[in-house]
Amino acid sequence: MAADAAGLRPGLVVAGHGRHVLVEAAGGERLICHPRGKKNQAVVGDRVRWKLSHDEGTIEQIEPRRNLFYRQDEIRTKSFAANLDQVLVLIAAEPEFSESQLARALIAAEAERIAPLIALNKSDLGEAFERAWRRLQPYRDMGYPMLRLALRQSGAADREQLLQRLQGKTTLVLGPSGAGKSTLINLLVPGAAAQTGEISQALNSGKHTTTSTTWYWMDPQRSTALIDSPGFQEFGLHHIEPARLAQLMPDLRPHLGQCRFYNCTHLHEPGCAVLAAVDSDAGSHPITAHRHRIYRDLFEELSQPARY
Numbered sequence: 001m002a003a004d005a006a007g008l009r010p011g012l013v014v015a016g017h018g019r020h021v022l023v024e025a026a027g028g029e030r031l032i033c034h035p036r037g038k039k040n041q042a043v044v045g046d047r048v049r050w051k052l053s054h055d056e057g058t059i060e061q062i063e064p065r066r067n068l069f070y071r072q073d074e075i076r077t078k079s080f081a082a083n084l085d086q087v088l089v090l091i092a093a094e095p096e097f098s099e100s101q102l103a104r105a106l107i108a109a110e111a112e113r114i115a116p117l118i119a120l121n122k123s124d125l126g127e128a129f130e131r132a133w134r135r136l137q138p139y140r141d142m143g144y145p146m147l148r149l150a151l152r153q154s155g156a157a158d159r160e161q162l163l164q165r166l167q168g169k170t171t172l173v174l175g176p177s178g179a180g181k182s183t184l185i186n187l188l189v190p191g192a193a194a195q196t197g198e199i200s201q202a203l204n205s206g207k208h209t210t211t212s213t214t215w216y217w218m219d220p221q222r223s224t225a226l227i228d229s230p231g232f233q234e235f236g237l238h239h240i241e242p243a244r245l246a247q248l249m250p251d252l253r254p255h256l257g258q259c260r261f262y263n264c265t266h267l268h269e270p271g272c273a274v275l276a277a278v279d280s281d282a283g284s285h286p287i288t289a290h291r292h293r294i295y296r297d298l299f300e301e302l303s304q305p306a307r308y
């Protein structure tokens with residue numbers, strides 16, 4: 001597409017590495033762009049206005065974001081994707097997933113009002129799978145959509161199942177190492193491996209890197225996208241106020257506003273409606289003891305002063 005009077009062209013950020021990003025122009029061609037100034041770092045999924053200078057570009061504007069998915073550890077903020085429709089958390093029967101990591105990813109999505117979708121892979125593993133599926137019961141009760149996958153065995157069927165959920169949307173895929181994220185991306189994006197090679201070469205001048213977030217189109221019409229992002233581990237949530245945490249946990253949420261103290265932390269107070277629901281048979285929204293422990297641990301973690 002032609003540049004406007006100021007020489008600006010529209011583009012989409014499709015990969016990021018450090019300060020420079022790869023931008024896809026309206027016609028589909030891609031080029032390296034650098035941010036203008038120190039602030040305003042563009043992230044994958046950003047719609048930008050860029051200007052050509054020599055054979056690279058500078059990003060002059062970032063369009064307002066619908067949402068920004070980020071995790072923040074104690075040291076630095078790592079925002080990594082913007083303008084998402086949903087987050088797909090891919091876990092597996094083996095290696096055993098960490099419920100705390102799963103809970104963190106869901107809370108990060110809830111905080112930005114991005115719809116989460118959980119997929120449990122390796123249903124061919126029999127008993128180990130059923131055990132993992134049972135561990136996810138509280139998350140089904142919370143209303144999160146959940147898929148059973150066997151990506152290595154039943155690729156074609158899984159592909160159909162996934163397409164129904166992904167079509168026309170932009171989905172960030174998150175998952176711990178070994179759950180099958182590469183298998184899933186290769187199933188849905190033919191040629192993904194080759195693309196990754198090209199991107200890392202472009203961004204990193206030939207050095208191989210797997211640490212950048214990458215946008216993949218699933219269809220030639222460029223209407224359905226997957227974003228692959230490393231780093232499910234160390235999912236810091238330091239950008240979230242502890243007092244806001246309970247609202248981001250759908251099993252705690254229905255009990256809020258019913259505690260004796262308006263500023264109840266739901267950790268130890270008498271007359272706490274959340275505590276009353278933990279492992280309770282009475283009432284319609286029970287909270288498992290494990291989920292309350294995750295809440296407690298996170299609340300304490302987020303209450304620590306940030307260490308810089």
Ligand SMILES: Nc1nc2c(ncn2[C@@H]2O[C@H](COP(=O)(O)OP(=O)(O)OP(=O)(O)O)[C@@H](O)[C@H]2O)c(=O)[nH]1
Nearest residue numbers: 122124150151152153176177178179180181182183
């Ligand atoms: N049994 C079983 N194994 C699977 C299935 N899907 C993937 N795997 C295997 O699980 C292992 C991890 O799969 P990957 O796709 O490499 O997982 P990943 O999440 O990308 O892992 P990293 O590369 O470590 O980030 C591989 O050995 C796959 O062959 C499945 O449905 N069943």
Ligand SMILES: [Zn+2]
Nearest residue numbers: 259264266272
């Ligand atoms: Zn309370």
